[in-house]
Amino acid sequence: MAVQEIWLVRHGESVANVAAARAEAAGEDLIDVPYRDADVPLSPLGEDQSRSLGQELVDRGIDDVPVALWVSPYLRAQQTIEIALAAAGQTEPPKRVDERLRDRELGVLDLHTLQGVRNRHPDEERRRQWLGKFYHRPAGGESWADVMLRLRSALADVERLEGTERLVIAAHDAVVMMVVAVCLDLDEPALMDFARTHAVANASLTRVRREHAGAPWMLEEFSSVEHLDDDEVTAHTGRKDDEDVR
Template sequence: MDLVSPSLLVLIRHAESARNQAKKGSVYFADDAARQVVRGVPDHLIELTPDGRKQATQTGHGIRERFGTFDYVYTSGYARTEQTAEDILSAYGSDERQQMKVKADLFIRERDPGFAYDMTTAEAEAAFPWLNEYWQTFGGFMARPPGGESLADVTGRVHTFLSDLFRERAGQKVMIVTHAGTLRCFRFLLEGWSYSQAHKWPDGQSPANCGVTTYRSAGAGQPLELVDYNQVYWTVGSATDGI
C-alpha cells in the first residue's frame, strides 16, 4: 500500500468463545448435543466463555507491559471481540484508557459462514453432498460456503479497512481485535501472500485464542514489517481453531 502506515499494528484474535468450546475445532457440530448451548444464537452475539474472559485479561497485562497505550483500538463489533477488547483494556489504568479510542468496524468481522452455520456434520453432508469435492477443487481461500463468504471475499473488505486505517492513523499505535479467518486476510494483504500461501494455515499455525501478531514500521514512510506471529500471554483454558 502506498499510504503511510501506523507505526505499530497489533492484531489479536478474540478469546475463547462459546462456539469455539462447543465445536472443538471442527467445521460443524459433532452432534445435536454439542450445539445445544449456542443453537440459534447469531454469530455476532456469541460471547466468550469464562476461560475466554480470563485469557483476555491475562493477555491485557502482557500487552500493556510490552506496548504501553495505543491511540486506537478496533473491534469487529461482534460480542466476542468487544468482550476481548474490554478485558484486555482492564489491565490499563483509567487515565490510560481515556487516552485510547475504541471503535467497532464491520469491515473486519468474521467470514459469513452461510447456511450451514448451525448444522452438524451429518446434516451438512446430507444437505450439501457436493460440498467436499467443491472445497477440494477451489481451496480454503477461494471457496464459498453455501450462502456465505470466501476468504477472498473477506479480503476485499479488509483491504478497504486498511486503506482507511493507513489514511487516518498514519504513525499511530493501533490494536485490532478480530477473528481467525479475518487474520488470514490481514496477513495476505500486509505480507503480500500468494494464493497458495493463503490456501490454509500451515500445520500448527492456526491463530490461538488471544494470539497476538505484531507489525512495526521502521519510520515515517516505511512499510509495516511482521515482528512476530501468534504470541500467547495467557496460561488458562485451551487454544481452539475456528471462528
C-alpha cells in the same frame, strides 16, 4: 506521524468455540449455539484469557506511543478488548467499530461440524474440494478471498489515521490471518502454505510492523500466547468448513 505497527488480537474463547469442539468430539452434525454469530459471548475461560491479555498489553507498553483501536462489531471481540483494558487499568484509546472486521460468514454451513457439512451439504463439500478454501464461497457466505477484499478496504484507511503510531485491531482468526496476508502480499499458494502450519489461538497477539509510511510490512510475531497459562491456551477454529486448515 504514520501508523508503524498493527497489533492484531483474536477474541478469547467463546461459548460457540466450546460448543463446536463438543459437537465435533461427539460426532454430531450440528452445533448447538443459541445466539446469532454477532451476539456470541465469551466463555468463562475466554474472560480469563482476556484478563491475562490485558496484563500483557501493559507489559508491552501498549500506550508508549499514540494508539488507536479498531474493533469488530461482534460481541466476543468487543468483550475481549474491554475486559483486557479494564484488567490492565488502561483508558480506552480512540475506538472505531468497523463491520469490515467481522468474522467470516459461512452461509448455509453456519453451525455445521465438518461431518455435518459432508452429511448435509455434499454438493458444497464437493465444491470446496474442487475450488479450495481460498476461493470456495459457501451459499450465502464468504470465501477467504472475500474476507481479504473487505480487509484491503479497511487497511487502506490506515493511511488516513493521523497522530497514530500503533493500531490495535480486536477481531477474529480469519481477520488476523487475512490481515497478515494483505500486509505481506501473500498470494493463494503462499497463504495456504502459511495457514497449514500456523493457527490463530484465542486471545493471541500478532504484530506487523513497517519502518515508515509506504514501507513494506514485516511480520514481527504471530499468534503469541506466552501471556496465557498452559491451561488457558486454546486454538479453537470455531465453525470452519475446511478440515485441511484447522
